[in-house]
Amino acid sequence: MISTVLSLIFFAMFMTGSPGPGNLLMMAGGSSLGFRKSIHFLLGLVTGKTFVNFAIAIGLGVFVVENKIIFESLKYISSAFIIYLSISSLRNKNYKTDLSKFTFKNGLLVHPLSPKTWSMIILAQSQISDINLSQIQRSLIIWVIFTIGQVIFHSSWGIAGSILGKAFDNNIWTNRSILIITILFVIWFLLN
Template sequence: MLDALLPIVLFVFATSITPGPNNLMIMSSGLNFGVSRSMPHFLGICIGYPAMIIAIGLGLGALFNQFPLLHEIIRWVGIAYLLYLAWVIAATREVGSAEGKKPFTFLQAVAFQWVNPKGWIMAVGALAAFTTPDGTMLVEAGRIALTFILIGGPCIVVWLMFGVGLKQLLKDPRHLRIFNITMGLLLAASVVTMIH
């Protein structure tokens, strides 16, 4: 069992600790709103993403295979939304002013998982790599989802705390502006690589 679990753990760690839309947005939330106001956003990622993995494993993947246009629509909505969020982050001029002074809610963060292109790539990749044709999909998808909670959650905390820690360094409005523009550009770049 450990032999089967270790590759999943490594995959989840590698995909959860690297920059992507969720991590860049939670870091920006930590910077602009602090830990307590970012908790609904954090929990929405930690619960919403594993729920998406289970849902895909239990049949949405088949639905998208049957109706590829539906997947394309979700993908392009996600790309457009991420580019909008990149602009909002880049345009933030003072700590706490992002998104009209309101961090993501729990439900917004859960819903965001469904339009996050990197999230889709990670979920489909994990399900393809770590499930078996003769296995029980609910059990195997559940194991992957649980690993994302146990390993991915702490990785997201790292990004949240990094954002909180930057608050002291970015008291100078010029530094904050450079940081937010950089984060906005990185978020936009993470989306551009998904357009093909």
């Protein structure tokens, strides 16, 4: 059991620490607003992923992933939402991003709309299915591990963005570069 949980921890570290919409948006928010003003967005991200964990625990995950139309729809809706957040932040003439883009509500939507999040949690479920625990206990273990990883890594990306924003004196091109990278990542995701 210990080796299974350890492998789950490493999987969660890789998945929550690698570049993705949540991390890149946290970096953009940290760069333009500072980390503290991005905390509501972070709380939305964590809460949104909690909803996904719960949905998968009650069996909705298999339905979403196996239903190609729903899964593909999530892919495009998620991409459109993230591109919308990025472009609306890019359009700001000021170097400061509009605080209304990095709200709890917008953070709440990122992970439930993300097919990557659904796939990642379902993979985590399958990774520990051999542990002799109930579905609820396994789901709780996954939720705790991923929530800790998410708080650590989303915060790290937000703090890194804040450091970049301060290092370049909140330069509009720093903020825009991060948002453009986010948009390019989403386009790459759509094409693959």
